[in-house]
Amino acid sequence: MTFEAVIGLEVHAQLLTRSKVFCGCATTFGEAPNTQTCPVCLGMPGVLPVLNRDAVAFALKMALATGCTIAPSSRFARKNYFYPDLPKNYQISQYEQPLAQHGAIEIGDGPSRKRVGIRRIHLEEDAGKLVHAGAMESAASSLVDFNRCGVPLIEIVSEPDLRSSEEAVDYLKKLRAILVYLDICDGNMEEGSLRCDANVSVRPAGSTVLGVKTEVKNMNSYRNVQRALEYEIQRLTKRLEAGERIVQETRLWDADQGITLAMRSKEEAHDYRYFPEPDLVPVVVDEAWLQPLRAGLPELPDARKARFVGQYGLPGYDAGVLTASRRLADFYEEGVRLHPDPKAASNWVMVELLGLLNRDGLDITESPVAAQDVADLLEAVRSGKISGSAAKTVFEKVYAENRGERGAMAGAAAGRVTVADVIKREALEQISDAGELARIVDEVLAAHASVVAEYRAGKEKSFTFLVGQAMRATRGKGNPKVINDLLRARLARDAGK
Ligand code: ADP
Ligand code: MG
Ligand code: ZN
Numbered sequence: 001m002t003f004e005a006v007i008g009l010e011v012h013a014q015l016l017t018r019s020k021v022f023c024g025c026a027t028t029f030g031e032a033p034n035t036q037t038c039p040v041c042l043g044m045p046g047v048l049p050v051l052n053r054d055a056v057a058f059a060l061k062m063a064l065a066t067g068c069t070i071a072p073s074s075r076f077a078r079k080n081y082f083y084p085d086l087p088k089n090y091q092i093s094q095y096e097q098p099l100a101q102h103g104a105i106e107i108g109d110g111p112s113r114k115r116v117g118i119r120r121i122h123l124e125e126d127a128g129k130l131v132h133a134g135a136m137e138s139a140a141s142s143l144v145d146f147n148r149c150g151v152p153l154i155e156i157v158s159e160p161d162l163r164s165s166e167e168a169v170d171y172l173k174k175l176r177a178i179l180v181y182l183d184i185c186d187g188n189m190e191e192g193s194l195r196c197d198a199n200v201s202v203r204p205a206g207s208t209v210l211g212v213k214t215e216v217k218n219m220n221s222y223r224n225v226q227r228a229l230e231y232e233i234q235r236l237t238k239r240l241e242a243g244e245r246i247v248q249e250t251r252l253w254d255a256d257q258g259i260t261l262a263m264r265s266k267e268e269a270h271d272y273r274y275f276p277e278p279d280l281v282p283v284v285v286d287e288a289w290l291q292p293l294r295a296g297l298p299e300l301p302d303a304r305k306a307r308f309v310g311q312y313g314l315p316g317y318d319a320g321v322l323t324a325s326r327r328l329a330d331f332y333e334e335g336v337r338l339h340p341d342p343k344a345a346s347n348w349v350m351v352e353l354l355g356l357l358n359r360d361g362l363d364i365t366e367s368p369v370a371a372q373d374v375a376d377l378l379e380a381v382r383s384g385k386i387s388g389s390a391a392k393t394v395f396e397k398v399y400a401e402n403r404g405e406r407g408a409m410a411g412a413a414a415g416r417v418t419v420a421d422v423i424k425r426e427a428l429e430q431i432s433d434a435g436e437l438a439r440i441v442d443e444v445l446a447a448h449a450s451v452v453a454e455y456r457a458g459k460e461k462s463f464t465f466l467v468g469q470a471m472r473a474t475r476g477k478g479n480p481k482v483i484n485d486l487l488r489a490r491l492a493r494d495a496g497k
Helices: 053-065 164-182 222-241 287-293 301-312 316-323 326-338 342-360 373-381 388-401 418-424 433-448 449-456 461-473 480-496
Strands: 002-013 077-080 090-093 100-107 114-125 129-132 142-145 152-158 196-205 214-219 249-254 259-265
Touching: 002 164, 002 222, 053 100, 053 152, 053 164, 053 287, 090 114, 090 418, 100 164, 100 249, 164 196, 164 222, 164 301, 164 326, 214 222, 214 259, 222 249, 222 259, 249 342, 259 287, 259 342, 301 316, 301 342, 301 461, 301 480, 316 326, 326 342, 326 373, 342 373, 342 388, 373 418, 418 461, 433 449, 433 461, 433 480, 449 461, 449 480
Parallel strands: 214 249
Antiparallel strands: 002 152, 002 196, 077 090, 100 114, 114 152, 129 142, 196 214, 249 259
8 A cells, every 4th residue: 555645834934024013122133132022022911912014914915925815804812821932821823713814825847836725824923932051851940032022923824735745845945935025034944934833644545534643843944844754754654554543743853863753642732722812903904905015016936937937038947946036036137137148147146156155055145246246257258258167267266255245135345356356367368369379279280290180080089189289278268169260270271281
């Protein structure tokens, strides 16, 4: 019997509002502990929450971007639990009447393209952060930082439409891209701006009923989501194969050991005793609010990808890579605007730039190379000023020498090393002068009479050797096209001799 995995994700995204969801405290990340707090987010008795209009607007943007039906009226509820990161002892969330429901996004390409349903999107507040003095189990004390407490979150709950760890990661990447395109979340998984819990079950292939699920928590990167799901699918499959029953439970991913560990069973699950939040009126969303939000939606990743294929003639793959991140797509389009050769720009950005950025763990917004540098480089190659191989050297030097400078996206700062600087300093300018190259070609032909004879006898490979020798004589700076033309012309001319 073969088995099939079924996965549904619950994703929490921190919204980029300037202030918290129910008070006026700032939401800046990384400030000194407990400096962004007030009686409301500290849960003092007698305080009243006031809903942040921007937080609702941001959530509505995501709901519109994912085709959800938006509730004309939704409600907040209290989710009761005791944990020291939440001083009220309840989290204000949405339960029975969420802001939006029944949307979808698409993942994959070509025949593997599929629709993944979004069950609901609701608004809630984040909790604070516990800092344990040492390992959590053995810490003598724990400190709490309430700066994050009350930061707005949206929870995006998918339908159980995903069938593999790869699909789950694709879905997560697409969700993240949409959030970042909408400018409502920075999408940083390591800093916790985007968090994901995965519900997994396994069933006999072809079955239409859902198996008993486990919920896996504590994965803070795409790689960990992928690894955790693979492990959990394997674990559940083995149990089913052995004829064992699956118990519904919550499990924690342990990245060091590469396993999931039982955290609590269904019997131990919290009863949150949800009830409507009496301190907040229902959220009423009318067409007058939605209309400008709908009109103001930016071009989203799928649409931008399709446009890149149509407008720039890029292969779907390239367009997908370039539009996966909004800032990368912006960078690319800026480069093409400055030097209108879309395919060449795509190659440099996708292969060379992304290669270096990935190697160094940098985001495009931290790129030491600016779009202007890419354009300058393409122009230098096009005009024959430098060769394709020298271009690579120039690119790497511009990248390396501007590292540590301000990110290129912030604008070209004074004192940056430019493409022109490197070409000049390294004397990398290509020799395209036919007279100078002709002299070198003649020397090569004279020095390798036997190879010339072999070529005449029909050994085409000898030609490549002669080109190589001429390139070597110019220390790689000869224009290969001019050298090729000169060699062909001379070998043809001398053929009759
Ligand atoms: P819970 O009440 O435990 O949170 P829900 O039914 O609300 O469970 O679903 C939460 C998430 O789990 C959703 O993303 C949903 O798609 C997914 N899910 C529900 N049942 C299953 C299942 N049997 N297998 C895999 N995922 C599931
Ligand atoms: Mg759940
Ligand atoms: Zn506050």
